[in-house]
Structures are given as C-alpha cells and as structure tokens.
Amino acid sequence: MTVLDSLTSAFALPFMGRALMVLLVLSVAAGVIGVFINLRGLEFLSDGLTHAVFPGIAAGFVVGGRDGLYVGALIAAIAAAIVLTLLANRKVSSDATIAIVLTAMFSLGVIFVSRSSDFSGQLESLLFGHLLTVTATEVVITSVVAVVALLLMVVTFRGQLFLAFDRSAAHAAGYRPVVLNLTLNVAIALVVVAASSAVGNLLVLAVLIVPGAVARLAAGRLSLLFVISAGFAMLASWIGLAAAFGLSVSADVAIPGGATVVLVFVLGYLVVLGWRAVRPISSRSGPLRSSDSRASREPVDNHA
C-alpha cells in the first residue's frame, strides 16, 4: 500500500476509522474554540489549562483505567478552569499564575502515574495519546465531551465576540466578563479532556492553537475564520493520520499517529505563513494580528 492509497483505503480498517472519527470531532470543537483563543490571545492560558488537567487524567487513569480516566479528567478540567479564571482576575501577574499552576499540577500528574504498574508506557500514552488504538467507547466519550465544549461556545457566542473585541463596552452592555471567561476556559479544558485519547495531554495544545492561528493568517472575515479553522483541522488530521499509517506500513516503522498529525498541523501553518509572505499585497485580506500593536499604545488611564 502506498502513502497515497492510505489517504482513502486505510480508513476502511476499523481502528483507522475510529481514529479519524475522533480527530474530526476534535477538529470542529477545537477549530471553533481555537479562533477565540487566538482572538483573545489566550495561548499561554490554554497551555496552563492542558497541564492543569493532567493530574485529573492521571488520577482517573490510575483509578479507573483507560475508559475510566474521563471522570477524574472532567473534575480536574472544571476545577482547573475555575481556579485559573479566578486567579487571572486577581492582581497577580496572569502569566506567573499560569506558570505556577501549570508546573505544580503537571508534577502532581506525573506522581499519580508513577503509582501505576507500567509507569513509562502509561505516561507516554497519557502525554502523547494512543490514536491508533482508540476504543469505540473512547470515540463516544470524546464526541460527547467535544460537543458539550462546542455548545458552550455557541450559546455564549455573542458575548464572547463582544468581550474579545472590546472588554469595557461588553461589560458596560451587561455581559459579565468573569462568566464568559469561565465558560471559555471550561470549553478549552473540555477539549483537552476530549483529546486525551487521540493526541494526549502535551500535543493537544497544537490542536487548540494552530487551526485558529492558520485561520487568522488566511482570512479577515469573521465568518470565514471559523470555517477555515475547523476545515484546516479536519484536513490536516486526515492527511496526518494517513501519512502515519502509510509510512508505518510502507517503511515498516511504527510512526506515532498523534505526533504525525500535529506535525502536519504545524507544516500547514508554515505553508500558510509562506503563502502570506509571497502573495501580492493587493490580495491580502487583512493584517496579521500583531501582539505588540496593543502593547505599543499607551494606556491613558492607569486604572483602565
């Protein structure tokens, strides 16, 4: 079987079909949520959340095994989202808060996993996923968790958009930023939980962040951002999974599925970045988000 064959025929195999199903569901949820992560500049907070959820996944795994890890993971996800939302609201530097929570929780997770019999094997599975051995139960649980995450964003869409654009005016209009932040953080944490079987705790960050960043590079219209973000994630997942399978079969080396998918995500990002750099200025739909465009503008009121 060639690599090209694996783009289609490989998915007739049940384990490949399940792997693709999990990735497609994740792509839609992470694609939509990733746009808001990008618009709000919450990449580092998302990193913190992924690590903060880890001890829950680890504890759930130690107690309940692979299919049972979700209970612990969900509890940890919601707790982590609440803690990070409340801490970010206080005067402590938000980055310092996230870094402290991130390292502490991750260490706790590693200690939990160390209690299991096959420490290194299990740790690898939790960190990098086990895409090609995803069970039917995991497909169902992943789908339910991802759909709940997506629904949280759909229900609060207008508030999230207004808040991302203009926090003060959104607050003035009656939206409560802390509620909207908590909803977004819970949705991010749910995607982390949903992705734990497919790409694992470390690689999920790419699934959350790369599609939104690609969409932001490629489009200037809001409605297109969500379509491009989710569409890119689905396409990259399909190609990545097929590549991992094709290379494993043709070269007879076991290539990890999750890592290959993430590499294709990043390659896709680089391709779009290159395309932006070389295309004519007249066809550009909008400027890059410049992280220093806000920083360079001086605050007029220290309290603002």
Added chain:
Amino acid sequence: MTFSTAPAVLQLSGAAFAYGADVALDGVTLTVHAGEALALIGPNGSGKSTFLKGVLGILPLTAGTLQIFGTDRTADTARSLGYLPQSDEVDPEFPVSLEQVVLMGRYRRLGWWRLPARADRAAAAEALRVTGLTALAKTRFGLLSGGQQQRGLLARALAANPRMLLLDEPFNGLDQPNRDALVETIRELKSHGVAVLITTHDLVLARDVCDTVLLVNGTQIAFGTLADVLTLENLQAAFSGVQVEVDEHTVVLPGHDGH
C-alpha cells in the same frame, strides 16, 4: 442643584467607586437631567473614566447612592446606556466589519439566540447614517481611519437607542471636521432628550455642548454650571500647574509638578 425641569436620569449622592480596595473617586454628588450634557474634567488619573465605569456598573459603588432613570442600576437600565470607550481600548485589527461592530450595540436586545430582525438592522443603519459612515458599512473595522473608528464606536453606542450616552475622551485624535460632526451629533441627541456624559480635556468644547461640569481629582472638587465650577480656586484644587484654556484664554496654574 437643578438646571432643568426634565426628569432626572442620573442621581448620585456621596458616591465612591473603587478598583478592588483602591478607592479611585469619592464624594460625588450630582444630578443629570434628560437632554443635558455633563462634562467631566480633571487631570489624567483623576477619576474621569472611573466615574463613567462606575455609572456603567463596570466598577462597583463602594459608598453613597446611585440611581439611573430613578431606580437602582439593573439589567434593564444597562440596556438604555450607550458607551463609547477610549478608542485605544479596542483591538483595531479584530476581523469584523464596521456593520458587525455597530450591530454589537443591539446584542443585549437580541439575547443569546435571536437573529437580528429588521428593527435591529434599521437601528444600525440609522446609527451609521447619523455618524456619516453608511458607505463604509462593509469595510473591515481595522481598515478605517482613527476618526472613522471613533465614529463607528459611537454608532455602536447609538444603535442601542440609549437614553444616556457616556463618552470617554470622544474628541481625542479627531480632526476639525470630525469634531464638528461629533458636536452636532451630541446637540441633536440632547434635543431628543438623551443625556450625555463626556470626559474631556477640552474646556472650549465642553462649553460648546455641555450644560454642567463635574471637576474631579480623586474626589469631587465641584459640580455645577461652567461659570460656577471653572473658577481659579477650583482649577487650582483639581490641577497642579497644568495649562488650562478658559474662555479662549490660557491659564497656567501655579504649583507646576512636571505633569
């Protein structure tokens, strides 16, 4: 102090607003009536924006009383307020069209689910017309000039059909035609009974469109008509050696502290 027989839309008595434990403005006692404009004047960091955010409910009232439209602040009163934040508070590269920004002014009426109806689109179109931006409705917000963005955010505030409009430094960075257009818009709103609260450093513009002045510097220095409030003594209390223009004369107050 009463300047109008129109109903009071904003009443504060001994009001204080704080960021956490830090009181940013206190001792505010004033009344604004329908169709009146209040100028908020004071040095940078004196509590002008704090006052607006306190009225809007972004900052909590930590002392005194505050009534809007004769009642305590509620979700209903919030829907009748329009707010123009300082233009540097929004992300100019956000991927939305001007029309989408203006429709945000209708979001609270739409709730979470309802799609914009004809009335919502008509209100947005009218707000764009009043601000002279109809032709730019489909343009990306980030591609507009600074003055157009400012007018776009004003259109968003107007789309909510507010009974009280709160403008934070609305004249900053505007060229003369845009300033004149904004002054005209404020006058028209006042004639329709809308109350307007404006923070500004420009005393001449304040005199042109405002009926009353609140002078602050962390606390209320004075409230009343421009003539009553803008005395040398009050200005000395509020500013420390900053140049102030009064009646087209530049006054340099003593006690310059380098600001």
